[in-house]
Amino acid sequence: METKEKFLSFNLGVMDTAVISLQHIIEVLQVPLPEICGVPQMHSSILGIYNWRGEMLWLVDLQAMLGYPPISQESNLVSRMMAIVLENKGKYLGLLVRQLLDIEWLDTKQMKSATTELFYPKISPFLQGYFINDSEEMIFNLDAITIIQAPIWDIHN
Template sequence: MIDSVKKGSALARVASPPKAPVSSEDEKFLRFQLGTEGKALLPLNIIYQVMRVPGSEILPVPQMPTCVLGIYNWRGEMLWLVDIGQLVGFPTLWEPSAGKGGVGGDLMTIAIQVNDRSLGLVVPQINDIELHDSQQMQVPSMGLFAPEVMPYLQGYLITENSEVLMVLNGEAIAQAPLWQMHRINGEL
């Protein structure tokens, strides 16, 4: 799963051991940035691979929302790449490459697999793998988070440093209404 990350990358080092004994409620999460200010977590059990995708190898798809960056040949299959930050209401951080209509530079991508469907979530930065007590997850209430993120939010955690970490729901992301018309046509 995550062991395919190259040495020296952000995930090549595993999070330091927890300070307290691991309880049965502790779950591993991948922590990453959403936009410039948001911090989010995804459960590690839905993450298939973390990789850098060259922007030059992304094929743009016409008539798609701007959060869909395009498709990428991943292990001989089409992997749809989505700017997850933009999908959930953060401003896009990606600049189109000159004259190609695609995205320039390398993009940090989290390949998730939910219900036999793969999707590439593009993020500006991946921080680390962390253990969190899933029993401490709080249910989000309206007004606490932007309305765009609410359908994709499983809950949130507050760290010892009073940081608010959004826990995204991989299944909700994979089942987003945005994909429904393309699934019917067998494209996604």
């Protein structure tokens, strides 16, 4: 049985690498920061709304959501961010990340279970598990559906 899946890998924070399964990713696009429309009184990790294909796409600072320093506070902030657009049952969400790395084939049989002791409390609920790469580094496997269904979005969905 084939257990390899395609994942999109990207940086989280300064040192960490995360992946999300391609099956929930609709599109990856560059978002010019001035085109993000801020929304007052929102959860701190929600950066605002972006006009995507004529639809309102909520954009989230994935690092802030997962307990890392917010992207928006980084000194080397670029004028365009990469957004990973996730979809589940007609709900869309844009995750802003600093840098995309690659498309990787990973064997889901080699995924290890995420124990809460190993990870920040904020990231644990969104982890499906983790992989260890050839350089012995941990790669977090984020669960797209859990991210889309996170309770912090209930305010506007």
